[in-house]
Each structure stands twice: as C-alpha cells, then as structure tokens.
Amino acid sequence: MTAKILDGASVAGAIKEGVKAEAEHLAERGLRPGLAAVLVGNDTASQIYVSSKVKTCQQLGLYSEKIELSEETTTEEMLALVRDLNSRDDIDGILIQLPLPGQIDSAKVLNSVDPAKDVDGFHPVSIGKLTLNEPGLRPCTPAGIMEMLDRYEIPIKGARAVVLGRSRIVGLPMSLLLLHRHATVTICHSRTVDLAAVTREADLLIVAIGRMCMVDRSFIKPDAVVVDVGQHKATDAHDLEKYFGDDAKRRAAFEKNGYTLTGDVNPREAIDAAGYFTPVPGGVGPLTIAMLMKNTLTAMKMRRGSNESIESIESIES
DSSP, X not given: OOOEEOOHHHHHHHHHHHHHHHHHHHHTTTOOOEEEEEEEXXXXXXXXXXXXXXXXXXXXXXXXXXXXXXXXXXXXXXHHHHHHHHHOTTOOEEEEOSOOOTTSOHHHHHHTSOGXXXXXXXXXXXXXXXXXXXXXXXXXXXXXXXXXXXXXXXXXXXXXXXXXXXXTTTHHHHHHHHHHTTOEEEEEOTTOTTHHHHHTTOSEEEEOOOSTTOBOGGGOOTTOEEEEOOOEEEOOHHHHHHHHXXXXXXXXXXXXXXXXXXXXXXXXXXXXXXXXEOOTTTSSHHHHHHHHHHHHHHHHHHHTTOSSOHHHHHGGGO
16 A cells, blocks of 8 residues: 655645735734844855745745854854844844854854744743743744644544654654644654664654664554655665665656755655655655744744734634
C-alpha cells in the first residue's frame, strides 16, 4: 500500500492566504504587522532564507525590514540593535537569522529579544509559556506541523506519538504541542536504546534527527503517519538509486543540479510502509515561513491591544 502524501506546500499556501486576508482587514483600520529580519555576514543560504521571508511579507501585505550587518559585528552592536527594535512600535516581530558569526554570543542576543516580538518562539519566556500551555508565540516548524496534521484531520488525541530528536527548535516544542493535544508522547534521541523498536510503536512519528535517510521501514509501524523534518543534499549517484529508485523527476533534478533534496527518512521505504508521509521538498519546509507570517500577525494583535482575541487569529486557518 502506497502512503498518502501530506502536502505541506498546499497547507502553507492556505495559511498565507488567511494571513493576507487578515492583513487586508487590519489595513482598513490603519494597522500593519511589521517584521524585522537581521542578517549578519554573507552566508549564501542565510541570504536566500532572509530574502524569501522578506518577499513573503511583501506578498501578504506585511511590513518588512531587512537589516544586514557585517561579518565583524560584535555582540554589543547586536544587543544595541535589538534594543532599538524592541522599542519600535512598528516592528511586531524580530527575526535573528542563524547561525551568527562565532564572535557573537548567540544565546545572549536571542534572549535579549522582547518575548512579545519573539516570532521564532525561541525565547525562554516563549518556551515557558509553551510548557505551561499558556497563550504565546510557538516555534514555527512544530506549529506548522500541527496545522498540517489538523488540516488533514490526522487524529492526535489518544495517539501514540514518537518524536525523534530533542532540539530546542523542533523536537522539544513538538513534543509539548502534541502532549497538550492529549497524545501519549515519547521523545527519542541518539542515546535511546533499541531506537527502532520504540519508533515502531508510533501512530505518529515526527523525525528531526539530522541524519540523511536514517529512518527506514524497520523504524515505521505499518500505516503510521510519518513527518520528515530533515533536509539534506544527496550528491552521490548511489544514494539517488537507493532512496529514489527510477524516479525520473529526481534523476533529472540530480543531473541538472548535482544533487537532490531528501530528509531524515528513506522515502523509497517510507512510501510503502507508512499510511501518510511528508515529502522532501514540499512537506514541512514551506510551513515554517507560513507560520512565521502568522506569528508576526499574532504578535501584532497581542502587542497592540487589538480587540480581537487570539482565537479570532486562529480562526482564519480553520
């Protein structure tokens, strides 16, 4: 039986359309959510990511400000910039693009962001509110996964969920979001004994381990929902054959670019073993930017004392 595809790209598109509609409504009242994206240095991937986020803001009617700093920027200069952004009423969200250069104390900079403007959901206050299930800004990737599961009507309440990976960005907040929705959650990591035996218990398997195609059919319960958060470049022709077989589109992309993207899950095996599966690309990736836009909108409403409740924000996607 072939797994059904969870199309994260289409879900992301629907989320963005909802944000755009709400932004147009707010504009009639003279309100415009604002996002500041801070980029330090000349890392090509970071340049692409930030440009994409700024472009998406423009498409959806949000104000965006791209702040580019030199590779030699110091921690003190970053802290001064964040203080300025914290004080500006036209900026509702602050995004510090990671990684930062080695001379910058990344934790100190991230923790200096006003929690009310923490649209990445990484601040200790944001994590604390998530832990206690209080209203607040949630990390974008886990929140996007929850949106996708809901739109596909994947049962969460009572499900056995296994989260493979315990990072502050994905694994930890993902496990908390699932727990708050009444899933029975197990967190696995590199030191978990008999890892595959644990993951095979999962009705819902979230994979964010950071190892290319590590999860094969031996990790997957038949008909489980498998969400692949990883993203890697497969540059070896042997890997192309191993993970994609005779997939003509993948082979064409490989021959054109010298690589094809894949995740932490072996797609060739997961597609036969799972009930639902997220592809790479086109699965989880597009959800992150969409949820960043939603978080910026939510931050504006929370900060500026809109009479509309948080529930009304969430209703634009329901």
